[in-house]
Amino acid sequence: MAPLNEEQLHQIRDERKEQIKAAALQVFARKGILSAKMSMIAETAGISNGLLYHYFKSKDELFTSLVQEAMAESEAALRSVYDMPGTPLERIRALTAEILNEDGTPYFMLIHQAATSDGVPEQVKEIQQQYSMDTYVDMLLPLFEEGQQAGELAEGDPRELIACYLSVLSGVMVINSNGSKVYQIPKADMLMRLVARK
Amino acid sequence: MAPLNEEQLHQIRDERKEQIKAAALQVFARKGILSAKMSMIAETAGISNGLLYHYFKSKDELFTSLVQEAMAESEAALRSVYDMPGTPLERIRALTAEILNEDGTPYFMLIHQAATSDGVPEQVKEIQQQYSMDTYVDMLLPLFEEGQQAGELAEGDPRELIACYLSVLSGVMVINSNGSKVYQIPKADMLMRLVARK
Amino acid sequence: MAPLNEEQLHQIRDERKEQIKAAALQVFARKGILSAKMSMIAETAGISNGLLYHYFKSKDELFTSLVQEAMAESEAALRSVYDMPGTPLERIRALTAEILNEDGTPYFMLIHQAATSDGVPEQVKEIQQQYSMDTYVDMLLPLFEEGQQAGELAEGDPRELIACYLSVLSGVMVINSNGSKVYQIPKADMLMRLVARK
């Protein structure tokens, strides 16, 4: 009966969803949820306004689903540090460089938008409590402790050190995410001075 | 009642303007130009909606005038480093601490909003070209060169060092400006590691 | 596998049409033409959205065709009073009870919707002029006159009596059609007081 088999339909749906998500990520990251216009997302995705609503019930749902993905993605990025070779400092440098270069910039920016803009859906606020800064700090704690014991990293409260490192990294990502050429993105080596033993 | 003379009228006008600017700075810095509502600014200033338009022709003009002020203000803040006592490194630390603590945060945030948000008036974009990052780099160049010669500051291209320092500082200001408790504001001492000689 | 012959196809087509009409009647009667959504009708009929348009050119056409059927149906219902046994009053009571109980309620409701809602197609308005209240009055006139002559029915202008009886009956159908439990449906015996001789 069905003119397209299930598999084909499923594939179309998935492709469209990804296409929309990619467009929405771009727009949301740059503009925040309030300034981002659904029409802009539709245009970026190359589809009609109405079709957005076949795939996502609302702007809020679309935003929320992206934030969830971004959170998971950023967690995975940090976690990947444990699969890298080298000493703790080398691995932190590699992680830093990866984050700075990576095309994951929009994800960082989205998370920032979600944390600081108005008009953020309730559900996103709940997600944010799950993925607080502490979560990320905990994740990096073993690595930093190892680095301190090896004498590679600066001394002091490791949690504070990590929180500071992450804040600076986030800040750098954020101010560079809009493509404004006002700021200059620091090199990973320079940021290492923040955490390396003098 | 006795009619007010011109001078008195002028003074009232100036006071009102400052009152409005203070309110607008607060609101713009927190929300960005698009999310900030004129009604919110009026309410914060304790005046009526309509009165805003006696003093500023439009939202854009109000925003632009604030950005101009913020630019001048931030320039003055940087310039003040030359009036401070101590070695270059000590003076940079003092400047950093001042910026991080100071209530000038809204000005920084405004500049960031102006640099990265949508809906920014053309005139603001022109101002931004005047006050590019280079302007600030030039301003701090003598101090950093002195610090490098004294062996207090890290070696390498001083312009790059300054640009990196300013970017990190801006990033930290930005992510903390919305009062979101997600991030942790680093202490000045920690940021000094970025620029101090190891 | 064997291709269906024309007759079979025709039969399938007719069955589908009936299926759709049944679903549409339900939805239109409950919601009115504007609130009824084509998607709701499709879902109720258990078919896809698009298939509706193979059988009915538009929402308006579907609605119109239903109204036509409802008109004919209600006319037949009234006409059936002449096939009933008993005195005029007994027959009117039987007719009343039948209408109140019958599942023909949706048809009545549809006629009401057509008569009173917005967004009703032009063609429906034309049909309504054919089947005005007068049509129904004419239809019942012989029966009521017989009842008056037999001394069973209230005296006075029989046309007015019938019109009043039909209006009350319609009103009762309408307020009870949405399943709202706010109103109470009167029993046939009670309504008989309207027309019976005291």
Next chain:
Amino acid sequence: MAPLNEEQLHQIRDERKEQIKAAALQVFARKGILSAKMSMIAETAGISNGLLYHYFKSKDELFTSLVQEAMAESEAALRSVYDMPGTPLERIRALTAEILNEDGTPYFMLIHQAATSDGVPEQVKEIQQQYSMDTYVDMLLPLFEEGQQAGELAEGDPRELIACYLSVLSGVMVINSNGSKVYQIPKADMLMRLVARK
């Protein structure tokens, strides 16, 4: 300071609110909450779309406030029967005639719309539980009991009699409210047969 004194402003606000309510009552009563368009209400009231929202936060709030008023109004109308002269039957006839003639028709229709349409705000549903049919039955109970004791009214459960009377009355109001000339509004005397002793 204020260019218009409080009283004048208050008066303007009140007039506008009444103007809007009158327009909205007309439109809501005729179309129901979903089909009624805010633009239609604005046009009927002779004001701009936006101004509606100075006076009522939303379509729902406007609708709700009207329903509340309608409920109170209808209650008062029924209650007024106790201030009338004459025997119970005479008073019921007077009440009936008043309701049928009165321009309160839109109020009845609005209550009907609220009871039977889709898209009715939650708050309205709560109000409806306060003002159920039972409320009205209770209100008329003493009068009907008195009428039954005086032998003027039909015998039987007085609550059922009242509920039936109110349902018929409501039905008649509803089918006549749209100005469709299909139905004929019965005279009060005819409706009295429903409740009068034979």
Next chain:
DNA sequence: CATGAATGAGCATTCATTCAT
């Protein structure tokens, strides 16, 4: 100078209808 009522353009969302498969 000061107020707040009034306007209208802009955006999120819904839904009848079309069309490729």
Next chain:
DNA sequence: AATGAATGAATGCTCATTCAT
């Protein structure tokens, strides 16, 4: 015949701006 993806026009609501007082 049948599906459901795709379109776009219509509508509720917000907000910068104007204007009568």
